[in-house]
Amino acid sequence: MIQFQYKREKNNILISLKTDSTQFGTFHRIATIIYALKLDILSGELGTVEEDGVQYTVDSFILQADENNATQAAFQLGVMMDSLFSQNAKFEEVLSKLQIQEPAVATFFKESPEFIFTDLPEKGQTCLYLESSAGRGLLYYVSRILMENQVNILTATIETDPKSGRAKDSFYLTSADGAMFASTSLAEKIRGEILAPIKTF
Structure with missing residues (x-):
């Protein structure tokens, strides 16, 4: 399960997501998608909440994007997050398609x-x-x-x-x-x- 919302403000993208995935590496998966889409995390809050006995990861971020890339990046972000947290997705397979270059x-x-x-x-x-x-x-x-x-x-x-x-x-x-x-x-x-x-x- 994933609930994903985004809003564009100038060159920034404000996103929030809630998912029932709380295992090791959940944030790394999110950070990987953000990095692969050439976005930078300016600020954010990560949290874990419990509702009706189920734990959820609840995160919000302000991302910086290139002016010409913001709208497309926000759309791609939603698609990738949905794929990443679907029950059938394997992170390694998603990762292999991104062709990530290591940062300096x-x-x-x-x-x-x-x-x-x-x-x-x-x-x-x-x-x-x-x-x-x-x-x-x-x-x-x-x-x-x-x-x-x-x-x-x-x-x-x-x-x-x-x-x-x-x-x-x-x-x-x-x-x-x-x-x-x-x-x-x-x-x-x-x-x-x-x-x-x-x-x-």
Whole structure:
């Protein structure tokens, strides 16, 4: 099940979607489609709600598009999201048709990135605060590493500072077994994988 809505405002596209898909990697699938359509996530909110005993992912984003591409991109986005979350769709098959080029990830972290894990015992979650240079593909890249490490994104706030142009994103996470992990080797593993491009930049 997916409910998808969009509205165009100048060169931006405001989208909201609700789906009953809450497994590991749901946000990465969304970020992949957005990146493949050459859109950039300026801001957004990710959440999980429960209705009548069923959990749903509820997300909203403001996307930036090329002026000549916004209307077509919004339509393609709806079609791709519907295909992606249909019961018969396989993400790998959808992915193979997109011909995605990897972003230049080293440029995201060249200017004093901040990357902080903090456990929140009152929520039973780990907060990952990421501040770095913004750019198309940043969230595609970060969410892929979280998915590969079976980290669940429960909620998130995505922001781009309009003055500095820096991404200031907060992700609220649990490990595969539903635990906090800021003080474990998993946090260091994720940090190392995300910041690895700095070593070769």
